[in-house]
Amino acid sequence: MSNGAETTDLPGPTFPLKQPGTAVVHAGPRQEPRIVSVPTRCAEHTLGLPEGADVFAALERSLADHTASGIMAEFDDGQFDRIDYVHPAYGPDADHPMSFTEAFSVSGPAQLRHASATVGVRNDAPFCHIHASWTDADGTVRGGHLLPGTLAGPEGLRIRLFVLADARLVSDVDPETGFSAFAPHPLDPDPATAEARISATDAPSQPGAPSRPTTPLPKDVPDAVVSRVRPGELLDEAVLAVAQNAGFAEAEVLASLGSTTGAVFTGGSAPWPAVEFTHLAGTVTGAQSEDPQVSLTGEVVDVAGEVRNGTLAMAANPTAVTFELFVRRIG
Missing domain, CATH: 3.30.1330.80 (Hypothetical protein, similar to alpha- acetolactate decarboxylase; domain 2)
Known part of the structure; x- marks a missing residue:
């Protein structure tokens, strides 16, 4: 969920439960941007x-x-x-x-x-x-x-x-959720270049929409993107937005972890309000086309300590607290 170790000994919920995949609005002030990304070698x-x-x-x-x-x-x-x-x-x-x-x-x-x-x-x-x-x-x-x-x-x-050659990962308390979370920061001696890199990938695109123009980067720089995805952002849409805005035609997801509000798989679900991913893998194809495709599989741990896995249903898994997302260009 977060990278802090806040704990509770509550045996069960004291409030009505919702369906898996129902987004949570946290008590703290909403933070922007909702996706913070840094392209990196x-x-x-x-x-x-x-x-x-x-x-x-x-x-x-x-x-x-x-x-x-x-x-x-x-x-x-x-x-x-x-x-x-x-x-x-x-x-x-x-x-x-x-x-x-x-x-x-x-x-x-x-x-x-x-x-x-x-x-x-x-x-x-x-x-x-x-x-x-x-x-x-x-x-x-x-x-x-x-x-x-x-x-x-x-x-x-x-x-x-x-x-990561061009990103610094910093864990701090998030005022929106009250949990600790990692966020990427650009490592670049030129502030203008660093700002161009982060602004090129800090906002999601609509699925199927062409990526918005980005500042040209040296060819040897952006072979990957590391991102922090905030609460409520749909995981598959975030993956696609990161790939599109980085200019990747095809990309893979690996070495990523975080939480969603329960989990909705194509063949089942894990309960609301949060599961933690031990593993997320997948691909993005045709990211710059009119028909991009995202496929994600994952394994999660739920509030009962049960481990479940499967193919994630699309447009059904909002981030719960944070997601530390790593997307690498293919080809």
């Missing part, structure tokens, strides 16, 4: 963690290892050992319907299913936000928002790092 690396490695410390250390201020990450395979985590929960009232459970801790080898991470800074110190799912030794599937203290298991972990 991206270099892919692999991080291997041995048994017992501290997952958070290793990812945070990777910033210095790659002289970077922002990294999006996707876990490929391996095992966890100790896992500290929370998952979405009902908030205290109808004006604040989303929160987190108390912290849980599990021990023993657990096989990775999916995990995604955003690595940046908070209060000028390295900071990491991870959502993950796993299968316990007894076959139980679990998932949630990981907390520091999580360790790699006997098989270790292999993680794909997407190192």
Whole structure:
């Protein structure tokens, strides 16, 4: 949901529940723009963690290892050992319907299913936000928002790092939602160029509409876009808008995480008011044409701690608190 660790011990909702995919208007002042994007060069690396490695410390250390201020990450395979985590929960009232459970801790080898991470800074110190799912030794599937203290298991972990050359990822408290959230900031010595980059991708286009003119950028710069998507924005429309406004004809979605108001899949749903994505993948084709196509699949953890997955229904999944979106050009 957010990258803070706010928790609640409320056992259930104290307010009427709504249908999955119903947007939430948060109590704080509405923030603009609704999509904040920074085009960036991206270099892919692999991080291997041995048994017992501290997952958070290793990812945070990777910033210095790659002289970077922002990294999006996707876990490929391996095992966890100790896992500290929370998952979405009902908030205290109808004006604040989303929160987190108390912290849980599990021990023993657990096989990775999916995990995604955003690595940046908070209060000028390295900071990491991870959502993950796993299968316990007894076959139980679990998932949630990981907390520091999580360790790699006997098989270790292999993680794909997407190192961002032109973006700084900063976590701060969002006045609209009251939760912490990452947002991208351009890294560019020329303020005019930086402003051109961010303004070219900070507003959504209507599906099917041609992208609006953008400031020309050097060909070696925008092979990816990192974005923060605010509450209420439909996830598939945000993905399309980012690709269109970046000038990408085709693009892929990976290493992304965040929350929607429940989840609406083509074959089922997960309950309102919030689920957290451990994994989001998909493609955009024909983004600059009159008939663009977006296809997204995802895995989520809901307020019962249940893990669900499937193909996302279009125009049905609004962001709940925030979405940290990574879109990379194909070709």
